[in-house]
Amino acid sequence: EIVLTQSPGTLSLSPGDRATLSCTTSQSISTSYLAWYQHRPGQAPRLLIYGASSRATGIPDRFSGSGSGTDFTLTISRLEPEDFAMYYCQQFGSLPLTFGGGTKVEIK
Amino acid sequence: QLQLQESGPGLVKPSETLSLTCTVSGGSISSPHFHWIWVRQPPGKGLEWIGTVYYSGTTYYNSSLESRVTISVDTSNKQVSLKLTSVTAADSGLYYCAMAVGTTRGFGYWGPGTLVTVSS
Numbered sequence: 001e002i003v004l005t006q007s008p009g010t011l012s013l014s015p016g017d018r019a020t021l022s023c024t025t026s027q028s029i030s031t032s033y034l035a036w037y038q039h040r041p042g043q044a045p046r047l048l049i050y051g052a053s054s055r056a057t058g059i060p061d062r063f064s065g066s067g068s069g070t071d072f073t074l075t076i077s078r079l080e081p082e083d084f085a086m087y088y089c090q091q092f093g094s095l096p097l098t099f100g101g102g103t104k105v106e107i108k
Numbered sequence: 109q110l111q112l113q114e115s116g117p118g119l120v121k122p123s124e125t126l127s128l129t130c131t132v133s134g135g136s137i138s139s140p141h142f143h144w145i146w147v148r149q150p151p152g153k154g155l156e157w158i159g160t161v162y163y164s165g166t167t168y169y170n171s172s173l174e175s176r177v178t179i180s181v182d183t184s185n186k187q188v189s190l191k192l193t194s195v196t197a198a199d200s201g202l203y204y205c206a207m208a209v210g211t212t213r214g215f216g217y218w219g220p221g222t223l224v225t226v227s228s
Contacts, residue, residue, distance in 0.1 A: 044204060056214065056216055098157065
């Protein structure tokens, strides 16, 4: 099983700040199978990034993904009020599909 | 715009079977490029993959649930179903279905989720 470790667990920032979220995989994976999701309470998870760096349809360009091998990053360039939420990385190239434990981006 | 909606009982008794249905609307899913997953979120915890079903009907399950879970797809009725037997309180939580088009574009379609409580 590929374990995904997200850090930090919580990020306390202000609107307008830059957020940098990390996802480390227990073994090297293809960038093709790394995705990031935003999850707000009471809502469905929302695909932000697939292929490690490709924005999903309708996702603002303040969201960007990067990385390869075992280290991946989601960056939110300038936090908007609606960006305060949980963020999960996911690998779907190997079974079982696995998610990271999540990073909560909260208002400072 | 494709949309997914989970449905099923919100309350299930211990040792009984949890049955959920995910209905797809807003477009056709008659393509082998579609596949679906069920994901759950216990209270206060993260996301857990339950299993995957492909358009062809091929399934893969989380090994921790494999002995109790069955996922199937009915493409003619645009429904994906989940059955989990012998439930306990540990199976309580939010259950989501999600859909991907192709194998590398992630799961871009999600249902709003349905809350399942296992209690007598």
